[in-house]
Amino acid sequence: MRVPFIDLKRSVERIRDQVLLDWTSCLDNCEFVGGPSVQKLEKTLSQFLDSEHVISCANGTDALVIGLQALGIKPGMKVALPNMTFWAPFEAVVQIGATPVLVDINPDDLQMDFEEFKTGFQQHRYDAAILVHLFGWTSARLADFRQFCRENNVRLLEDGAQSFGVKNRGQSVYTEAEVATISFYPAKVLGAGGDAGAIMTPDPKRAEMIRSLCNHGRAGHYTYDYVGWNSRLSGVQATFLLRMLEHVQGFIDSRLEAERFYYEFFSQYPEHCRVYRAPEGVTGNGYLIVIESLTQTGDELAAKLKDYRIGCARTYPQTLGEQLPARGALATSDLRHSQRLSRMVINLPLFAGITRDECQLAADSLLKAFESGR
C-alpha cells in the first residue's frame, strides 16, 4: 500500500456536488470579484474564528504584506520574525521595504522564542514583529508576546496561516490579535479551491483601511485614499470555502486523531525521536505531525520513506537565514535550534480522512527507517 503525504480528494469529495451547484450560480450571477458570497464568507469566518472583522484577500502572503502596511510598517523599520517558518513572512517584510530580524525558536514549542525575542529587543529595537502560529498550534508564551509588544510599542502581526481552529486557553488564537492573517491555500486545515486568504482585526477603523488596501486603496471607484494592492476574493473561492466550513470541525477531528496516534506511537521510541504537539493550554488543529529525529537526518529518513512508498515532508528543510536572499540578515542569536530542527525534522502523512491503517503503515515504516540505521 502507498500512503500519500496529503490527499485533498478525500475532503473535496464531501462537498463536490454542492460546490458545482454554487459555482454554476456564481457564473450565472457573474460573482467574479467580491459579491454576496464573499460577504457571507467574511461574516461566517468572523463568527467561527471569533474575530470582530474579517477581510478576505487573494492569498495568505498578500494578507501579511497588507497586514504590515495596516500596522503602519514603513521602509527602514525593523521587523522581528522566527527563523523557522515558511518564506512568506520574510518576503512580506522585505516587500514593504522593512528590515527582517531573525529570532530563534523555542526548542520545546518550536515557536519564536519569547526570551530571545525580549533580549534581542534590547539590541535591535524592532518596530514590529511577526509571530507565526506554526505547525498547528501557538506559542506557550502568546500572552507574554502580546503584552511585551503592547508595552514596548512593537506592532505585532500574528501570522495564523496554519492555525485555523487553534485555541489558546479556550479562546480562538485570532480573537485578541491586533492584526492576524490566515491562508486558505488548498493544503491548509481550511483550504480553498485555489489561493485565498484573509486579514482579521478587532479595530473597525483598521478594518476599513485593510479593506481599502486590498482594493487598490479605493475610496470610490477611481478615487484612492492609499497606494494599495489588487488582492480580492472571488465568489468561486468564497462558495468553496463556505462548503468546506460546514465540514471543517470533522476535518480537524480527523487530523487530531491521526496526530494522537503518531504521538502515542513515537513516544515509545525516545531513543529515535522527539514528537511535538501543542503545549499545555493550547488546543492544536493537527495541521502537521512534527517529528525531530535524534539520529539520522530528515533527508536520510525521507529517502528511506520514499523507498517504502510513504509520502512525507520536511517542514522546513532550511531556515529563513539559510536562504540565498536572506544571507547576512540581522539575527538575535546563532539560531541553532531552528537550524538543528531543519536538519532533523520529518513529517508523516496527516490529512483529513486519513485512515488508521495508513497511519499505522506510515509509523511502522518510519520506525523501520530509524531501526535500519545509517
Next chain:
Amino acid sequence: MLSEKSYRCEVRAPYEHLWNALMEEMEHPEQFNKGILGSRILERFNNGILRVTSVPDADVREKIVFDYKKGTLSSQLVGHPVLVGVIEKKIVPHPELKDSFFLESHIEWETTSAPVDSMIRRNMERFVTQSLESVKSTAETRSIAAY
C-alpha cells in the same frame, strides 16, 4: 462593537416615483434633510457615486452604491477618523396594496469614540426618519400630480 437600528415607512406611490425620489436624495441630500448643510459629488461610477456631505462640524464622505432591480441603495462612510458605518435603504413591496411600498432603512455603525457614539444615538432617529419622510413625501406628491 457594532450597533444597528432599523426604521421604515409606508409609501403610497409607484415604484418608479419612489426610486426617482431616492435618486434625487442621493444627488441632493440637503434638499431632503435639514441636518445636511450641503453636498458635492466627488465621483460618479457605473452603479453609484462618491459624495461629500457637510453636517455641522464635519464633512463626511460616503460611497453610495445602488441597484435598481433589487431596490437597494447602500451608503458607506469612507475615511472618517473615528467612525465606520453603512445605511442600507430598501424598497419592499406592500403585501396587500398595489403601488404601495415600504421604504426600509437599516443602519450599522461602529466607533472608537464614546462621544461620537453618544452623538449618533441622540440624533440618529431624527436624522434618518427625516430623510425617509422627505423621500416618501416627494414620491407621493409626484404620484398625486401624475393622476
